[in-house]
Amino acid sequence: MRLTKTLAVLAMGSVAAFAGPAMAQTIGISIPAATHGWAGGLNWHAEQARARLSEAHPDMTFVLVTADSASQQANDLEDLVSIHNIDALVVLPFESEPLTDPVRQVKESGVFVTVVDRGLSQDGIEDVYVAGNNTALGEVSGEYFLTRLGEGDNIVVLRGIPTTIDDERFNAFMDTIEGSGINVLDDEYANWNRDDEFEVMQDFLSRFPDIDGVWAQDDDIALGVIEAIRQAHRVDEMFVVGGAGMKEIVQMVMGGSELVPVDVLYPPAMIATAMDVTVAHYTSNGPVTGRYILGAPLITPENAENYYFPDSPF
């Protein structure tokens, strides 16, 4: 009774319109330029999403810009605000540190900001953060090794570059296989560089006569590893697990390869997810502000088709 009365009084105010039927918003998308590799896939998926979203929302404008350096990206951001007058920004920072201030300035000008994958050096600037999950990538990879190997089996691990990303992947993988009896013969940084990967794997192959599995934790690294294994004629001896969802690797998985039986997703298509939620900020009654951490599902012959984009460069 008491409460009903309160509510009646409170409900008397004016009937305001809510957030937003889309009204000609301009969305800027700023990403590193690339024609190949993970960033090449990023560019391809951003363009796909732009085409799709432009068709679905003809009243909205999408301005996609690509940068060859952190300083060029900072200039791009200025132009997006001053020339294109953007309402929202989707940005995958070239590097965290030099882009933190430029993105903050965009935010302070009143733009809605979605940051993708590479976080800024300071928390709380962006409205939405969309990223892959390096810990999950390590765990899912480790769980696959547990299904294939056990006590006394030998593996080698190729790491990337000493970074938080690499540590998260590696520590999660090692924690997952701990206690299984799987023997990690060695791990070494291969610098996410194909020549280095090839040489590190050659070194492993020459030092270890018995290798059952290789955790390469990245599909680019996996390619160098596969080449070294082929040249050593030891293809039938071991399997290789990469990570990302590169189309050449997904294709091998899809074809039932014994050398590359699975892959673990860390998708460049996350740029499309980030563009989707940014558009939803203007078109949906659902809130979008927050942290969207994508999973790292295991790509198997059964589901590989869902992750295969034959026209993407990656």
Add this chain to the structure above:
Amino acid sequence: MRLTKTLAVLAMGSVAAFAGPAMAQTIGISIPAATHGWAGGLNWHAEQARARLSEAHPDMTFVLVTADSASQQANDLEDLVSIHNIDALVVLPFESEPLTDPVRQVKESGVFVTVVDRGLSQDGIEDVYVAGNNTALGEVSGEYFLTRLGEGDNIVVLRGIPTTIDDERFNAFMDTIEGSGINVLDDEYANWNRDDEFEVMQDFLSRFPDIDGVWAQDDDIALGVIEAIRQAHRVDEMFVVGGAGMKEIVQMVMGGSELVPVDVLYPPAMIATAMDVTVAHYTSNGPVTGRYILGAPLITPENAENYYFPDSPF
């Protein structure tokens, strides 16, 4: 100039079809029934999202079912699979424990599963988890108190029901105001029940002659608190911070109330976000699998309009 060129190059690629053009998928949505309160808002936003998504995707089918009990929801899930033959399920479990097995069975039948807000008792069943952020709600609330109060100021805190949700909110709030000199006179469980809230606040008012602020951490609780403060004629003495985004509270914020100067979002509209990402699984090139934890933004007179849904019951 540079931007124009970059855009031209990017636009050259083929317009390939990707993963999934929508092909008559059926999406089931299962939520607790309610005509008022947070769950009433949930029902309203689910219906809004269903209307919007049906129009945007006329080839998809949306089946929205509401349950009065956990066992009815379990039956609903069976029907969604066996009668409606759903491809995807969006479910806000009535309760975690009794719905865990039913949702697992839906998942095992091959359905894509998005769980909202109330997690299942076991990890790893769902494909997507969409939820509010109780820790952020506590932090954002605490940060607001820091802007208003300091050394020697007195507050009281009304808690909900002893649960993880309540602990996360309370601990984050207390951690945030720690060291500020703000004096928490008392905190007490009010059981997310309006009569209890009113009585707890009456007790606080009779025991403490000097109260500067009340953290009610929930808008329903805030209503009971406000009524008690009004009846005690102490409206000018203190401010109240709730949590959720109830329209009566948002309206007070929008109107510049000194008694209710802000609110913190924990939106029932998250069901719409969950429906959006589930549809995107079939219509976007961006991946959606993962954890989407929504933020708890501070609702102020400046932005309150964005969070005000006058036609919603909540």
